[in-house]
Amino acid sequence: MAKIDFAKAPTLHDVAKAAGVSKGTASNVFNRPDIVREEVRERVLEAAKSIGYRGPDPKGRMLSAGKVNAIGVATVEPLAYFFEDPYARVLMAGITEACDANGTGISLVSAANEEELAWNVHSALVDGFILFCLKGAERLIALSRERQLPFVALDFGTKDDAMSVVSIDNIEGAGRAARHLAELGHRRFAVLSMEFIEGSSGRATMERVNAASYSTSRDRVRGYFEALEAFGIDTSNVPIFETLCDRETVQSALEEIFASPSPPTAILAQSDRIAFFALDWLKAKGISVPADVSIIGFDGVPESATSTPPLTTIRQPIAEIGRRAVRAILDHHGETWREKIDTELVVRGSTAPPRD
Amino acid sequence: MAKIDFAKAPTLHDVAKAAGVSKGTASNVFNRPDIVREEVRERVLEAAKSIGYRGPDPKGRMLSAGKVNAIGVATVEPLAYFFEDPYARVLMAGITEACDANGTGISLVSAANEEELAWNVHSALVDGFILFCLKGAERLIALSRERQLPFVALDFGTKDDAMSVVSIDNIEGAGRAARHLAELGHRRFAVLSMEFIEGSSGRATMERVNAASYSTSRDRVRGYFEALEAFGIDTSNVPIFETLCDRETVQSALEEIFASPSPPTAILAQSDRIAFFALDWLKAKGISVPADVSIIGFDGVPESATSTPPLTTIRQPIAEIGRRAVRAILDHHGETWREKIDTELVVRGSTAPPRD
DNA sequence: CACCGACCTTGAACCGGTTCAAATTTTGCT
DNA sequence: AGCAAAATTTGAACCGGTTCAAGGTCGGTG
Structure with missing residues (x-):
């Protein structure tokens, strides 16, 4: 009975060692079980179970995949805004629906002040941003640019052509x-x-x-x-x-x-x-x-x-705008995408x- | 004028090479600029600017830090639930407030079906979970346990002592x-x-x-x-x-x-x-x-x-419950914490x- | 002039995985 | 048994950083 130990969770390496296989094989057991011989697969799984390994840590996977599988929804307002403003709520419903359908997570990015916002945008673990442009939109856009991730601005009446925008016509x-x-x-x-x-x-x-x-x-x-x-x-x-x-x-x-x-x-x-x-x-x-x-x-x-x-x-x-924004990030990897609804x-x- | 190139963003290693310093020093320039000699610091920053490096990628930082700086809020309902249910909204406002104050991000974790939920819980990049226990609470708790991350259940009337709970008295x-x-x-x-x-x-x-x-x-x-x-x-x-x-x-x-x-x-x-x-x-x-x-x-x-x-x-x-739940995750790293409000x-x- | 401490910088190890070419083992056939 | 093809497994490189012991530089001191 392996005790849960937050101090030091077992790693794939530990499992491989315990099962007497290479790290690569252990990885395959969890990701492409079909290419591993059944006998070995079972041995590895058993070893994993016995040392309390529950499967690959997403942190590692993410680094090597280079993808986080989450998109950030950012605004200049405090986070609570997402749950209070009626417009925001409907929009978020659309966004979440599209994300749900795609197995993509959502991170809320925002902050009370400029400095924190900058930090949050720079440190959010996401694959792209949906920018909820209200006041302070320019700042938000500048930050997203710096982060060098795909982003799409929502319904922002700007003349700037060099970015993705989903808006109504x-x-x-x-x-x-x-x-x-x-x-x-x-x-x-x-x-x-x-x-x-x-x-x-x-x-x-x-x-x-x-x-x-x-x-x-x-x-x-x-x-x-x-x-x-x-x-x-x-x-x-x-x-x-x-x-x-x-x-x-x-x-x-x-x-x-x-x-x-x-x-x-x-x-x-x-x-x-x-x-x-x-x-x-x-x-x-x-x-x-x-x-x-x-x-x-x-x-x-x-x-x-x-x-x-x-x-x-x-x-x-509104909800449709949210859905399209998600698709814009997910489907049009980085290229600038402008859509009118x-x-x-x-x-x-x-x-x-x-x-x- | 470095063109933004999503295909291959420069890494810390590139910067170090360009500036003629070691990766360690380059890292220090961004994280502990005070311990780097001014002349070197400027050279590195300049090199960074010239090759279009905007600062350390959070993906790398996160791996080595072992922390994501985000907590997941999980429920069995579809994601949209967070933005529609009145109770959920107030609770989220409390949660977001506490996270804001702490510079912690929020990831929404949920799914339409069991299988996706399991995957989402296992792959969410978070440091801990707040479990929004409605129907299906047991399943959610089981999944969180498997993930071996700290989690706190909200207002769940269970006799299970081996987990953190924030609830009213x-x-x-x-x-x-x-x-x-x-x-x-x-x-x-x-x-x-x-x-x-x-x-x-x-x-x-x-x-x-x-x-x-x-x-x-x-x-x-x-x-x-x-x-x-x-x-x-x-x-x-x-x-x-x-x-x-x-x-x-x-x-x-x-x-x-x-x-x-x-x-x-x-x-x-x-x-x-x-x-x-x-x-x-x-x-x-x-x-x-x-x-x-x-x-x-x-x-x-x-x-x-x-x-x-x-x-x-x-x-x-309700909002206070949300705030306390965040504190429970953040302050009581992993140990089980029970609080009555x-x-x-x-x-x-x-x-x-x-x-x- | 030798030695010491203060201050910087280096380079390697590590975080936890994934991937893939190359090596090894099996399998299928004659 | 002999051999090529197919199936597995290995090991090293890589993802993008952080950390830290060890080494180097420099000014000051006895």
Whole structure:
């Protein structure tokens, strides 16, 4: 009865010696038992059992294989973020599903501060990273580059071409949103956008849009406008208001929008969050949705189903993004891989044909 | 400008050669730069930069250090479970917090089927396991034992002494529950317990309790009774009904309890789940809670705050359990460690002084 | 000038496996 | 029995580092 001894576990070498075979043969017993003569195989297994050897230590295997069989999911947020944020949870569900199907493990990489993050990224035992890009994305990307492992950034609106990215097709999604409203008969629109440039808000021109450092916001505007133009709508008359996705900037954008002599009958909000703030403001002003004005969001967060009225929106297939990201790491070993995933229009109660 | 080349990253050996120093010195440059002469250090760093070496590969470090700096969190459920189950999420938040504070990584270990689980447990690159014991706990424990790594089981009511366990103090928590009711003035009680033995239900004797294979259920009864006896209550008159934590067995227990000529004024439910079923039955029978009868749950699940009436219960400090589990692995290297964590009484609307 | 200690550097051993060409043993056949 | 082919086994190299005893260099001291 071998006692468990954490101080010194037996190694393959010990087993080989005990069984009177070479290390190579012992290794084969565990990895390719079929090429070892039965008699020898049994002898080795018996020796292993008697000295308490439970099979090859993954640490050794990993070194020589050069593969860890795990991918790291990294973010700048503290680790707990993965389990708290609703978006993150759905995404992780997709990631774990793909990993499960592939027998790949998942390591969570993150840290409270920059320094630890650097260390964690550099010392994580993984074959690649999925970068959960929120704030601090550039830093995360730089660290991953340094580590010289394959990595894929999620839905990060960057112009950097030299890396793998899995994201939704913002142009196509925005197009769906605009088309939906145009098909309902709307002809007067306004856009509530996210930031084009860090921290800026207010009415934006197309020059500003084109100079955006956040390509997500830019692409959504482009998507809207392409679709609207297909309906013969002159988009140069469609006002674009940049917001910080907070109540204040959304409200002041709306104040300005509805101060116009011919206010829009439909609002294109670049995120559900913006749409919710807009809904609140409209209700406060006694403007009825969707009777007086229609509004469509973007993202398809769970709350969009339960708002008043329920929000028509463009749903991101979050879990699918996670799954694809895993495949991107696993299947496209290191080469840069860019993939756009289709979004889906979810029609709920916040859109309807215009009044007249 | 060294091109990133996934096929063949430079190794410490390459750096040493390029800098004209020994591998040992090169290693020191990265790990104990202070003991290397400045001139040499710079030469090595420069050589590293020029051939595109970004620092020691954790794979190598890990092998020789024998430590991975990560702990595995294992469960029998599919990986997605970690991100979906509310209890799991809170627990993980605690675990991640403790790991964060310690610079330790987290690997998620789990699998859809038995075979994969075995492989995953055997091949996970971790220094120890936290076992998330739900169904299939025995199997998980057996696998972890085989792996010969430290592990700690969470809140698993087993009698097995030869392993580390972090759990709540069921006796103390149950005591709190009973004391609360006794202090309100209650003197006639009934206990709705979880299983003592797999699959059994119905009225239970103290012999049955003492022979329980699930120590959680047993300890909670003991806790209740110890506290009640301190109030001079004769616990031999307190009926104990074993339930399967489902509606049916809880209902039939209640039928029997309230068929008594002098029914209890207070019910001690061993889980919130049981308490909810009891609440439903009592409402259906027109028995008012807490006017006619008080009821207290156990666990403090989120729903307990929003039930009708809100449930008085014993809250488990779930996140704290997670934190302690991490410490148990990290601080008590391999030795078996058993820890009980205090619970907390949460008084809500389901308890009140007895009518008379 | 010889010797000593402080400070660096070296080189080999080791961590625990995997892999593969070469050596050895079996097997199949005549 | 003799011999080639097939089946096994061996042993060394390798994966990418870390560690440490031993050796070397250099300045200071008696």
